Amino acid sequence: MTSAVALQLDSSPNPLSWPDAAYIHIPFCRQRCYYCDFATGLGTADLIATYVQVLCQQIQSLPEVDQPLQTVFFGGGTPSLLTPTQLQDILSSLRARVPFARDIEISLEANPGTISRDQLAAYQEWGVNRISLGVQAFQPELLAACGRLHGVEAIYTAVEDLRAVGLNNFNLDLIFGLPHQTLADWRESLQQVCQIRPTHISLYDLTIEQGTRFGRLYHAGMNPLPAEEITVAMYLEAIEILSCQGYDHYEISNFAQPGFSCRHNRVYWENRSYYGLGMGATGYVQGRRIQQPQKLHDYFLQVRSGQEPTDPVATLADQWMDTLMLGLRLREGISLEQLYGQFPAAWITAAHQQLSGYEKQGWISWENGRIRLIPPMGWLHSNTIIAVLFAIPDPK
Template identity: 55%
Template sequence: MERQDEAIKQIIASTVPASRSATLPQVCPEVARRLPDAAYIHIPFCRTRCSYCDFAVTVGTEALMGKYVDYLLREIAFTPAAHYPLQTIYLGGGTPSLLTAEQLERILGALAARFGIAPDAEISLEANPGTFDLVKLKAFQRAGVNRLSLGVQAFQPHLLKLCGRSHDLRDVFDAIEQIQRAGFANFNLDLIFGLPHQSPEDWEHSLTQALAAQPAHISLYDLILEEQTPFGRRYRSGQAPLPDEEQTVQMYLRTRERLIAAGYEHYEISNFARPGRQCRHNQVYWHNRPYYGIGNGATGYVWGARVERPRRMHDYFLWVEAGQFTIAEAMGSDEELSDTLLLGLRLLAGVELSALQQRFGSAAVENLCAVLQPAFAAGWLLYDEGRLRLSVPDGLLLSNEVFTLLV
């Protein structure tokens, strides 16, 4: 789940015109300099679909997974390449740890052949408990993976079952042990708060267990009820058995208190890291830098345009067979500025105002700051030391109110 966040999903939904696409021009050196050095690879396969999940995932057979990898390689082959190598690669899903080591090697090999991969590149792979063992982890390492993101979500059996997770608590502890034995110094744990029937005591226990695992990075998400999911159909925001708003606020504040005390830096609304272990790939999103999105349902940001590949597997296969890299019309400067500020404000360091002015012009930045005046007046948004940032904790807790002013 430590993937493109809901904020990015909302931006993409509002900026990609479904019916306006064009074939990109032939790459020349000047254009190549504006191509991404980061790639998101979507692996849509899961053992089961979780009750909260609204991502492009499917329960596939081994044959379908093999075919999908073949088509991924075909897409990579006709994606425009720059003259510099990839600095970050993120395999998300879905459950990328369902891939075989040979399939993963083929994908990373194709990326290396097409784009190049920097020697110190961060290569992340999402994994679920119960989908790998020590032998498989070692093979993933040999293929190039140097960062894992483990989807735990909860440390309570009843909550795992309620969420429709395919693993149990024993699988969670086994997975953590295998990751540590494999020598992954850089791994993330995902947890969700605000789940139905989740008590403050449950959350405290989950935090305790997560800290005991000593991950380099922890991502913690407030449950979002997506309309087309089982949870979205079954529950209503603010109503039991969901924790009430006061409880979820206290869970969030308690999380900050405990993780900061344990030596983690709170560097993004939902993310905490040991010093020097911030997720490099996700920071590409927060700084609104370009990135490739490869695979069915994947999103990308190339040549100033938001890209979304077909979500249905059949449609994706047809799109790849057409063999053309297509993209929506590039967004305008005002829209790009709004996105840059919206995403950058998720970082606790905020956004450097002079950098915005240099990139977009002083007048455009001043106009956007005027739009944000209600957030300044409420104390949710601050300007200090040349940076715009959300206040702590009120701005973090009410970030959606701030972001609404920008869209």
């Protein structure tokens, strides 16, 4: 058995319900982007085929449960490198262990230039009903500078193909704070996105990670990276432009047309349980944060040998920090009734006291039965606020 399976309902002193969501990691790319620190690598057709077989073996070891899946998310890497048959094998294996809800959301990440119209139609036939397209920028020089293989024309071709097969629920990813990126570049990208009018838009502030090509080339705050005041202006301008276009800014980095927020990502932000399947995937099952091996050899060995999970049950303090860190990303924040139902009142009192200064500044609210960050300043300073919460001692 693998580290995502064979967990009993009494494995935690406060057992959670079985997951109603599954994240499936496909760790292969045609080329590693210069900013990426995810568990990914280059993959031949034979290696991808072997990986799918092992992944299905892991899935087949899941316990049979009655809790239907509401969402499935294929992330990576580049899941659009899967053939339709491979996608079918994965979903069929999963459905054999866990029932699917009738209105299940099945999302799949794709890069422009890696997916054809016929491929999209086949994916849709097997249940995929939401695509997340990794656009990142609309300037050829910026795409090349961050290691993206696609050009601008490939973006429009992918969008045309999505709509041609009826996959109208799709997300576009953009990154701001890229090396050499100007405010004018960012405005142009936002304008192009608004003309395309996807149902969902995700905006990510570039983080320079050690071990990446960018990490070797650049240091935070140094040229050619935009200055902090420029990246702040980019974020604020995005909020203004997208809000005026009718997009709901429902989470720090995410905007959606009404009714099209990402149901799967809400599982994370609401700190609910989910299966994590595949190399490098993280799951949250029966009170355990389960990390799959980050290296392909180790993942294959774990699945094939039937190793059982060794991840510890998350402590109440761990759950507290996860609940706050994730839930405060949502515009509606967190229900105080939920907090009082899960955690000691002393912890909530301590948090309120520590954050009182930010409440006076208008960055955070403790009103109407909820704790939430007040956009845009609360979201701009979310890391500062969350750091204060992490520093609160564990009351005894």
